Amino acid sequence: xxxxTQMEGPVTLSEEAFLTINCTYTATGYPxxxxxxxxxxxxxxxxxxxxxxxxKGSNKGFExxxxxxxxxxxxxKGSVQVSDSAVYFCALGRGSNTGKLIFxxxxxxxxxx
Amino acid sequence: DAMVIQNxxxxxxQFGKPVTLSxxxxxxxxVMYWYQQKSSQAPKLLFHYYDKDFNNEADTPxxxxxxxxxxxxxxxxxxxxxLGDAAMYLCATRxxxxxxxxxxxxxxxxxx
Numbered sequence: 523x524x525x526x527t528q529m530e531g532p533v534t535l536s537e538e539a540f541l542t543i544n545c546t547y548t549a550t551g552y553p554x555x556x557x558x559x560x561x562x563x564x565x566x567x568x569x570x571x572x573x574x575x576x577x578k579g580s581n582k583g584f585e586x587x588x589x590x591x592x593x594x595x596x597x598x599k600g601s602v603q604v605s606d607s608a609v610y611f612c613a614l615g616r617g618s619n620t621g622k623l624i625f626x627x628x629x630x631x632x633x634x635x
Numbered sequence: 636d637a638m639v640i641q642n643x644x645x646x647x648x649q650f651g652k653p654v655t656l657s658x659x660x661x662x663x664x665x666v667m668y669w670y671q672q673k674s675s676q677a678p679k680l681l682f683h684y685y686d687k688d689f690n691n692e693a694d695t696p697x698x699x700x701x702x703x704x705x706x707x708x709x710x711x712x713x714x715x716x717x718l719g720d721a722a723m724y725l726c727a728t729r730x731x732x733x734x735x736x737x738x739x740x741x742x743x744x745x746x747x
Contacts, residue, residue, distance in 0.1 A: 620683070623736055
């Protein structure tokens with residue numbers, strides 16, 4: 523069945539450092555891929571998405587490219603801020619009546635000033 | 636702004652005392668989901684509605700029930716909360732033709 527694997531955290535960076543959070547998936551066909559962010563005590567917010575191979579999703583300086591050949595969807599940001607400290611979830615979904623999301627285990631990012 | 640609203644944000648209940656959490660949406664989405672999230676874990680899907688069609692996950696305990704009286708509202712009922720049910724409960728919605736889900740802010744449930 524479908525599955526998503528993220529790099530383990532926590533990831534601790536200094537402000538303005540480059541961020542990469544790795545995400546790989548196992549799935550048949552062509553699912554859509556998402557990154558969600560969860561700030562402390564809050565629900566999940568959609569950060570970006572990509573619906574087909576080679577699509578690049580981007581938002582708020584974050585980017586991720588749907589790589590079918592490596593089954594990956596790594597999250598990157600060129601210069602992180604303290605306000606980016608949160609838990610990041612990679613997820614896989616399919617357009618269907620059910621539309622279930624398969625989540626990775628989440629990666630905690632802590633950015634220090 | 637169109638959104639997903641959960642009430643209350645924090646709920647304290649006693650062991651074995653029934654509790655109801657509510658979710659409402661102004662997005663007019665067909666599909667609504669309830670998730671349980673424990674600390675440092677990914678959300679776990681409990682069940683979802685496609686319009687009025689209820690779909691239970693196979694491993695969701697019978698202690699958890701849900702109601703969706705109309706498109707806008709969905710309720711999570713925990714009939715006899717145990718200490719292990721303390722968690723964040725997240726509601727999410729999705730339009731039928733879309734794939735991304737839109738989450739509410741969650742209700743933090745404490746069981747004493």
